[in-house]
Amino acid sequence: MLLCVFFQCVTTSCSNACPASLACIYKLLDFVLWYGPIGVFVLMANVAAVVGVLAVSAFAKLILSFYISGLIILLVIQPLVLGLVARVNPLRFWKRFYPAMLTAFSTASSNATLPVTISCAINAGISRDVATVILPVAATINMQGACTTITLFTLFAFQALGIPIGFGEVITLVVLGFLGATAAAGVPGGAAIIAIATATTLGIPVEAAGWMVGVHPAVDPFETMLNVIGDPIGALIVSKYVTKDFDERKWKQ
Secondary structure (H helix, E strand, C coil), X not given: CHHHHHHHHHHHHCCCCCHHHHHHHHHHHHHHHHHXXXXXXXXXXXXXXXXXXXXXXXXXXXXXXXXXXXXXXXXXXXXXXXXXXXCCCHHHHHHHHHHHHHHHHHHCCHHXXXXXXXXXXXXXXXXXXXXXXXXXXXXXXXXXXXXXXXXXXXXXXXXXXXCCCCXXXXXXXXXXXXXXXXXXXXXXXXHHHHHHHHHHHCCCCHHHHHHHHHHHHHCXXXXXXXXXXXXXXXXXXXXXXXXXXXXXXXXXX
């Protein structure tokens, strides 16, 4: 996590940094990306050993529910906003921002993806001023995937532990999920920490933290991609309708 934050600071704030220093940071990040899957495997193996193989099927359903929810956001809700509000073609939008989507999926870090997101936004016609002001803030507070994770993980904990949940708790969970997503760090595992805090706030035993941390790596890449791809939508709308400096020629290239 600290590596990703440090990587963002170096790449975004130190444009005149020493090439050797940047090469070192890239090498460290490359090391994390190569050996990260091993850590994910160990976490999932620990979950299977603690809760048993039968419970893994329940976790598989949780993961499937997350991906279905994420696909609804990505393929239904966001295209509606792009088409009805931003007045742009969603397919062209994805074409312009797929490098940021791939980077987010592979790094599971909104902060590490931020330089790529800003570059894609500027090349797509969003003004540099809007991109450099809005996207860094959005990478921290506009987290649609994290909100989905927090809500689903907490609901699953209620059901798995047999704790009844009423309408009031559901409303509270929705509010906490929304607020928690704005507080989640843009680094791998950031949403899992907020999900644990949300669950304990609603009365879930802290022991649930173990499986939340273990299962989260299975959804983290797609969650991060949802977090990242939602940011340029807001920047695009601001550039078109607020600052009115959107470059249509760049967009159509």
